Amino acid sequence: MVSLAQTSVVNTVVGSASQLQTLVLSVEDTRHIVEHVGLDALMDEMIARLIQAFEQFDPAQTVVPVRTGFSYEQPHVGLVEWMPLFEKHRQIVVKAVGYHPQNPSLYKLPTVLSTVSAYDPKSGHLTAVIDGTFLTALRTGAASAIATQHLASPDSQILGLIGVGAQAVTQLHGLSRCFDLKQVLIFDRDPAVSQTFTERIACLGLDHLDICQAEISDIVATADILCTATSVDVGHGPVFPDQSLKPWLHVNAVGADFPGKFEVPLSLLERSFVCPDFREQAICEGECQQLKDLKSIGSELSNVVKNPAQYRHYQQRFTVFDSTGFALEDQVAMNMLLDYATELSVGTLIKLESATAEVKNPYSFVL
Amino acid sequence: MVSLAQTSVVNTVVGSASQLQTLVLSVEDTRHIVEHVGLDALMDEMIARLIQAFEQFDPAQTVVPVRTGFSYEQPHVGLVEWMPLFEKHRQIVVKAVGYHPQNPSLYKLPTVLSTVSAYDPKSGHLTAVIDGTFLTALRTGAASAIATQHLASPDSQILGLIGVGAQAVTQLHGLSRCFDLKQVLIFDRDPAVSQTFTERIACLGLDHLDICQAEISDIVATADILCTATSVDVGHGPVFPDQSLKPWLHVNAVGADFPGKFEVPLSLLERSFVCPDFREQAICEGECQQLKDLKSIGSELSNVVKNPAQYRHYQQRFTVFDSTGFALEDQVAMNMLLDYATELSVGTLIKLESATAEVKNPYSFVL
Structure with a gap:
């Protein structure tokens, strides 16, 4: 050695x-x-x-x-x-x-x-x-940042985080490098996890951010960008209701990685541009497993990045990045x-x- | 650290x-x-x-x-x-x-x-x-030794080795621990590899063994136990002819590990008890891929070891251990x-x- x-x-x-x-x-x-x-x-x-x-x-x-x-x-x-x-x-x-x-x-x-x-x-x-x-933490944050850069409204300022465990830290980190965020609304089913979030992101130097605990219904009504990074049990999704959403809401759905596990309401997926990181896998383990009509699945992130102009109009519509993890x-x-x-x-x-x-x-x- | x-x-x-x-x-x-x-x-x-x-x-x-x-x-x-x-x-x-x-x-x-x-x-x-x-070398030698112990004639004395690269060393080693071998007949398509074999097995302390280079036809006519451990190219097998074999010949076919790669003549497989290490894999990559009638594949080695008496009569018949590697x-x-x-x-x-x-x-x- x-x-x-x-x-x-x-x-x-x-x-x-x-x-x-x-x-x-x-x-x-x-x-x-x-x-x-x-x-x-x-x-x-x-x-x-x-x-x-x-x-x-x-x-x-x-x-x-x-x-x-x-x-x-x-x-x-x-x-x-x-x-x-x-x-x-x-x-x-x-x-x-x-x-x-x-x-x-x-x-x-x-x-x-x-x-x-x-x-x-x-x-x-x-x-x-x-x-x-x-x-994995680093690249998952980076992938969401890239998807959000391409699909969210460029002047998004309010980020919602549902599930603020380990993954939420890098989601915020990646997004904070690409957007001029002002406010972060957070929720975790475990209050102890919510309480330590500010402390856990101290290393990111985001002191200017207004970070507030909030109810899920308030988060989804306010957020420009929403990240779901939960350990929701199989069969217990979605993790937020499809109501009062901003019409340009972009969701990074990070938690689904298991057959039967999903976070986003089907009704929202059905009227969103759904962008998987890896289509074949997202159909098995991601939000895409909810979409019976495979034609309603949008292009993979790599294609969006290759042709950004072609997808820019989605920035003012509902978009979902279905992040299952791509090798x-x-x-x-x-x-x-x-x-x-x-x-x-x-x-x-x-x-x-x-x-x-x-x-x-x-x-x-x-x- | x-x-x-x-x-x-x-x-x-x-x-x-x-x-x-x-x-x-x-x-x-x-x-x-x-x-x-x-x-x-x-x-x-x-x-x-x-x-x-x-x-x-x-x-x-x-x-x-x-x-x-x-x-x-x-x-x-x-x-x-x-x-x-x-x-x-x-x-x-x-x-x-x-x-x-x-x-x-x-x-x-x-x-x-x-x-x-x-x-x-x-x-x-x-x-x-x-x-x-x-x-891998050690366990492949051990697996062949166990298969041979169960399926070859107990007083086997003459071992044939076709292909005497790295795998042949541990084939000989494993077999030498279970059989009272007298003679080893070797062949490799690369004469340089044959020439170094004695030197390479010096560490095994088998000085009493009579090790001779021989033609393939002489090897198969004389051997009680035959090991094939070749890098034969896909589509170029078998590596020995089905002729003049001792009626109790046991073959350890070690080389096949690739679709299309095999070493044993189909006609010999068809009249042998064929024992795969891992049936499902042997059908894809081993000698068993030659057998279109899957019913002609014998029990896996683990079953033979569990019920040795049930398989003892095969010791006086043609037997082939189809070794593809088992996790x-x-x-x-x-x-x-x-x-x-x-x-x-x-x-x-x-x-x-x-x-x-x-x-x-x-x-x-x-x-």
Whole structure:
């Protein structure tokens, strides 16, 4: 094990067994990167990189299968699944993500635990393993920011947040980088979670914002932009009523990630432009699973970003971003962090795969 | 990052964020374990643990989906895929495995590169990441040894090896622990590979064995047990002719792991008891893909091990073990190595997943 010198991580040239090392970024390493770059600069760069990735996204070159995994009721409700991506010739990225809503109460752990692995398709070598929890939060906030930039009224000032757990922090962060927000109305079914929200976003330096707890009905009647990021149980959605909405309301529906789980009223979806991050997956796990007529699903976010003028008229209408999580976002976030790891020489290179110069002998490494 | 003290790895009790560490076993760590335990003892224990796992295997408790992944022709022929396993309540194991037949010639790397990850289904926590290359070699040898023990003639003395790359080393190793072998007849289409075989198995201490290079026709006419472990190209099988075989020949067909790739003549399969490691996968990627009549596929190895008496009469008939790789074998091998890592205090604990006491703030770990 050696500490990382100046090495290009993402495009590591596979040479021989002696170079077969995997970059492992610990939480400490990520902290070092965030402290060096700054949270705002990191979010801004994430948004910029993700816009560029959407513009360049070519499904013929980057294959993104629907995630698969294991979901279960015992010992607690949860799932562990894999979100793979293959950018031909360049990189394979697999995010393993666990969703266990009882983690906070039972284990004092976040609901989402995650790691991301990158492989070199030339040889199959595992080039890097990094935390996916922070990265997922960051990219989910960035994706909503991009969708909102394209689909919400540009002078939106009032943000509503229904569910103000971990995801709400990055939703607000991303949006605050793109909109001149004045007021944030928040609700969480757990009052203790609402109460800590201001404290939790203190690091974002948004002191000018008027942040108020409010009833759901008041939030939806007032908000220009609404983010739902709840752990609503399967079959218990939607999480807000379809009444008294501003006619230009844009919703970022972030919570749905499970068959049967959804947050947005069907009647609102039916008269909105619904923009999924990843259509095929949104139909299975997102708000789109409510739409029996698949024709009523709008373009994916990558298409909206490619042709912004074509979608600008929706900024004065109801729009819903159906965010289920898209592996391209994880790839972009991972590569940004790996680039900073290289630049700042953080991370640990570990020889994890047993390979020696004598490739035809699986035991030679012990001799 | 701290070095591993005496901690139970496999059954780590998830406590709180401060305990959320992942055990990473480097190649050095694995080497330490192998040197301490010894290759023969490790293979013997692998065989014993795998027999026990087969005996206890309950598909209702341990879910093993068919592997999925990406396969491609460019920049070189290859695939990277994931073999997941979920033992309910206890463990999720995912092996990532790359198969790139040009690795040895292009990069001086093994054809197979692999890592294995284990997750705690209580919280989704990644408990361990270890090399999968050595582990795959070991468990593939052990699986063939177990199949051969159950299905070959007990006094088999002559082993034929067609394809004597990395896999052949562990095939011979596993079989040498269960049979009183006298002679090994070897063939590889690359003479350079044949020439180094004796040298590569020197670590096995099998000096009493008569190891001879031979033509394929002589090998199949003489062998009691035959192992095929080739990188035959798709559509170019079988790798030996169906002629002059001993009527009790047992074949371990190890190479097939790709749609269209197979090693055993169909005519031999049709008059053999064909025992797949994992039926559903063998039908897609193994020798079983040649058998259009699925009824002609025999029981899986786990069933044979559960009811040995029922299958003993096949020891005097043609039998084929269709080994495509079964995630249960990987789980058993991983847990054996993790148990030794605990016992010997090797490995590195890394805090890889960003989680802090403040579970509702994805940014709190940087504050």
